[in-house]
Amino acid sequence: MIRARDLVKNFKVHKRPPGFASALRSLFHRTYETVKAVDGVSFTIERGERVGFLGPNGAGKTTTLKVLSGLLHPTSGEVTVEDHIPFKRQTAFLEKITLVMGQKSQLIWDLPPAETYALNRAVFAVPEAQYKATLGELTELLDLGPLMNKPARQLSLGERMKCELAAALLHRPTTLFLDEPTIGLDVAMQLAIRDFIRRYNQTHEATVILTSHYMDDVVALCPRIIVIDAGTLIHDGDLRGLIKAMDPDKRVSFTLANADDDLSKLGSILTRDGQRVTLRVSERELPGVVSHLLGPLAVGDLAIEDPPLEDILRQLFGQRAKEKESPA
Amino acid sequence: MSIGRAFRAMPTMLRVGVAETVAYRAEFLVWILTTTIPLVMLGLWNAVAAQGTFKGYSQADFTAYFLATLIVRNVAGSWVGWQVGEEIRMGTMSMRLLRPVHPFVALAASHAASIPFRCVVALPVAFILLISSGGSSLATEPLQLAMLAPALLMAWLITFAIMFAIGALAFFLTRAMGLFSLYFLLFMLLSGYLMPIDILPGPIRVVAEWLPFRYMVSFPVELMTKSMSTTAVLEQLALQVGWTIASIAIAMFVWRRGVRRFESVGG
Numbered sequence: 001m002i003r004a005r006d007l008v009k010n011f012k013v014h015k016r017p018p019g020f021a022s023a024l025r026s027l028f029h030r031t032y033e034t035v036k037a038v039d040g041v042s043f044t045i046e047r048g049e050r051v052g053f054l055g056p057n058g059a060g061k062t063t064t065l066k067v068l069s070g071l072l073h074p075t076s077g078e079v080t081v082e083d084h085i086p087f088k089r090q091t092a093f094l095e096k097i098t099l100v101m102g103q104k105s106q107l108i109w110d111l112p113p114a115e116t117y118a119l120n121r122a123v124f125a126v127p128e129a130q131y132k133a134t135l136g137e138l139t140e141l142l143d144l145g146p147l148m149n150k151p152a153r154q155l156s157l158g159e160r161m162k163c164e165l166a167a168a169l170l171h172r173p174t175t176l177f178l179d180e181p182t183i184g185l186d187v188a189m190q191l192a193i194r195d196f197i198r199r200y201n202q203t204h205e206a207t208v209i210l211t212s213h214y215m216d217d218v219v220a221l222c223p224r225i226i227v228i229d230a231g232t233l234i235h236d237g238d239l240r241g242l243i244k245a246m247d248p249d250k251r252v253s254f255t256l257a258n259a260d261d262d263l264s265k266l267g268s269i270l271t272r273d274g275q276r277v278t279l280r281v282s283e284r285e286l287p288g289v290v291s292h293l294l295g296p297l298a299v300g301d302l303a304i305e306d307p308p309l310e311d312i313l314r315q316l317f318g319q320r321a322k323e324k325e326s327p328a
Numbered sequence: 329m330s331i332g333r334a335f336r337a338m339p340t341m342l343r344v345g346v347a348e349t350v351a352y353r354a355e356f357l358v359w360i361l362t363t364t365i366p367l368v369m370l371g372l373w374n375a376v377a378a379q380g381t382f383k384g385y386s387q388a389d390f391t392a393y394f395l396a397t398l399i400v401r402n403v404a405g406s407w408v409g410w411q412v413g414e415e416i417r418m419g420t421m422s423m424r425l426l427r428p429v430h431p432f433v434a435l436a437a438s439h440a441a442s443i444p445f446r447c448v449v450a451l452p453v454a455f456i457l458l459i460s461s462g463g464s465s466l467a468t469e470p471l472q473l474a475m476l477a478p479a480l481l482m483a484w485l486i487t488f489a490i491m492f493a494i495g496a497l498a499f500f501l502t503r504a505m506g507l508f509s510l511y512f513l514l515f516m517l518l519s520g521y522l523m524p525i526d527i528l529p530g531p532i533r534v535v536a537e538w539l540p541f542r543y544m545v546s547f548p549v550e551l552m553t554k555s556m557s558t559t560a561v562l563e564q565l566a567l568q569v570g571w572t573i574a575s576i577a578i579a580m581f582v583w584r585r586g587v588r589r590f591e592s593v594g595g
Contacts, residue, residue: 011593071422073591087591091333091428099426106423108344110351115344122340123429125333151351 002045002068002175002207007077009038009063009231037063039231040077045209045224047174050201052222053211056317060231061211062179068209069099069177081175095124098173102180105160106167107152113163114148117170124171131170138166141196158189165193169200176200178210182217194220215309229317239309246312250286253278254299261297280307334433341434345441363401369522370394383527389553392465393524395457396552400545401521402450404483408439412495413505416590425587432579436488443484465553471561472551479548479565482572487544489575496579499586514539520546540571 012032038060045051053061066072067079070086070093079086084093107116121131139145142162147155155163161181169176178197182190194217201208212218218225225242227235235242252267256275263269266289267281281289286304293299373390376382385393412435415421424431458466467473494507501507516522517532519541528536536542547564550556556564 066422069426071425071591073588075592089425094426094428097426099422101419101422104418104420104423106420108348111344111347115347118340119344120427122337123333123427123434125336125428 001047001082003080005042005078007038007041007067007079008075009067009072010075011035011037036231041233043226043236045207047207048205049224050208050222051224051226052218053209053226053228054218054313055228059228061228065177065179065211069097095171096173097175098168099177100164100168100181102183105164107163109153110151112149112151116167120167120170126171134170134172138169141199142166158185161185161193172204174204175207180212182212182214190214190217197221219309243306243312246316247307249280249282251278251305251307252281252289254293254302257298334429337429338437341437342441345438348438349442349445363398363405366394366397366401389465391460392457392553393549395453396549397521397545398453399450400483400548402446403443403480404487404544406439406484406488406491408435408488409491409495409508412492413498416498432492432583439488467552467555469555471558472556475561475565476548476551479551479568482568483544483548485572486540486575489579493579493582496582496586499590515541519544520549540575543568543571
C-alpha cells in the first residue's frame with residue numbers, strides 16, 4: 001500500500017539572467033528561486049492496483065515517483081510505501097520496490113544482461129531456486145532467450161527495455177514504479193511490454209504506478225488515473241469518471257451513403273473528410289441520432305467512442321492554464 | 329545496506345567485475361597509456377644521473393625506482409572517480425542508490441576485480457626490474473618484502489577512496505572533472521610518481537611527507553627499493569593505515585553529504 005499525505009517537494013533553482021556580467025556576479029552572489037515541483041498531493045494506492053500518473057511535462061510526475069521510490073526527500077508531508085519511509089532506503093524496502101526509468105539504464109553496458117542479472121541476484125540476496133524460477137518466467141514472457149548473452153550496448157532500444165524490466169523484477173518486487181517504460185518503442189513492443197506488466201501485476205499481486213506520454217499505455221493498463229498539473233492533483237479516479245466529468249459527449253463516426261445528406265440536426269460536426277464524418281453527440285441524444293443514421297441515412301462503418309484522452313487532457317490543462325492567467 | 333549482504337554478494341560482484349575488466353578494453357588502453365609515465369621519467373632521470381649520482385641516486389637506482397613505480401601504479405591505481413562523476417551526471421547513480429549494497433562497496437568490488445589482471449601486466453616488469461638492476465638497488469629485508477602486499481592493498485584503497493570522494497563532488501558541482509586535473513597535478517608531484525620524494529626541494533618535500541599521496545605510490549616503492557629500518561617500516565605502515573581509514577572516512581563524508589543534497593535537489 002502506498003500513502004502520500006500533503007506531499008510537497010520544492011527545488012531551489014539557481015537563477016541568473018544571461019550575459020557575462022551576471023555570470024561573474026553569480027560566482028559571488030547567487031539568487032535562488034523556489035520551484036514547487038509537487039505542491040500538496042495526497043493519495044492512497046492499495047496493493048495490486050494499477051495507477052497511471054498523467055500530466056504535462058514538468059507537472060511533477062517523475063518527482064512524485066522519485067519521492068515514492070526513495071530517491072528524493074520530501075520537503076514536507078508524509079509518504080509511506082509498504083509501511084516503509086522511502087528515503088531511508090532500508091534494505092527491506094529496496095527489496096520490495098523497483099524503479100524503471102525508460103531514459104536510464106541499470107544494465108552493465110559492455111556485458112550481456114545475464115551478468116547484470118547475476119549481480120542483482122547477489123545484491124538482492126535472491127535464493128537460487130527462486131532466481132531460477134523468476135528468470136525462467138521472465139525469459140519466457142519477455143522472450144529474452146536470444147538477448148541473454150549479447151552485450152547490452154548491442155541491444156536495440158526495445159530489446160534493452162525488455163532486459164531492463166527483467167533486471168528490475170528479478171527480486172520480485174511488489175511495488176513497481178515505471179517512469180516512461182515504453183518511451184521510444186514501436187507499437188508492437190509497446191503492446192508486448194504492456195501485456196507483460198499486466199501479467200506481472202496479476203500473478204504477483206503487485207502494485208504498479210506508471211507514467212507515460214503514450215495515452216494508449218495508460219488507457220490500456222490503468223483502471224485508475226491520477227492527473228497532476230503544476231504539482232497539484234487535479235483528478236484521482238477511474239478513466240471513465242475523468243472522461244465523464246470533462247466531456248460526457250460521445251464521438252460518433254460514420255461514412256455517409258450520400259455526400260450531401262443533411263446532418264445539421266444531429267449534433268456538432270467535429271470533422272468531415274469527404275463522406276467520413278465525426279459528430280459530437282450527447283448521451284441523451286445518442287439513441288435518436290444513431291437510429292436516424294442507421295435508418296434514413298443508411299450510413300456505413302458506424303463507430304461510437306469516448307472522446308480521446310489526449311483531447312480530454314488538453315482541455316483539462318488548457319482550462320487550468322486559463323484559470324491561472326485570470327486572477328479570479 | 330547491510331555489511332553481511334555485501335560480504336555474501338562479494339564473490340558474484342568480483343566475478344562480474346572480472347568480466348567488466350575484460351570487456352572495457354578502452355579503459356584498459358587509457359590505463360596502459362597513463363601508466364607509461366614512469367618509463368618516461370626513467371629515461372629522463374637516467375639522463376640527469378648520466379654524469380654520476382644525483383642527490384644520491386645512481387642510474388641503476390633511478391631505473392629500479394621507476395620500474396617499481398610502474399608496478400605499484402599498475403597494481404594500486406584507480407580511476408573510479410571518473411565513473412562516479414559520470415554516473416552522477418547522467419543520473420544512473422539513482423539505479424545504484426536503489427540497490428541494497430553501498431555504491432562504495434559495489435564499485436570497490438568491481439574495480440578490485442581488475443587487480444589480478446594488472447598484476448599479470450606488472451609481473452614481467454618486475455622480472456625486468458630484477459635482471460636490470462642486478463638486485464643492487466633493491467631491498468632485501470624480509471620484513472619489507474612481507475609488508476609489500478598489505479602496503480599495496482592500502483595504497484589502492486587510499487587511491488580508490490580519494491578518487492571516489494572527488495567523483496562524488498559531482499553531486500555539488502556540475503563539472504567536477506576539472507578537479508581531477510588539479511588532483512592529478514598534486515598527485516604526480518607529491519606521490520613520488522614523477523620523482524622520488526627525497527629529491528624534492530625542501531619545503532615541498534615536507535608537505536609531501538605529511539600528505540596521503542606518498543602512501544599511494546612512494547611508500548610501496550620504497551619498500552621495494554630502499555633499505556629501511558624496522559622502526560621506519562612499522563611507523564610508515566601505521567601512518568598508511570591511518571591514511572587508509574581517513575581516506576575512506578572522507579569518501580563516506582563527501583558521499584553522504586552529496587546524497588543528502590541529491591535527495592533534496594534531485595539529479
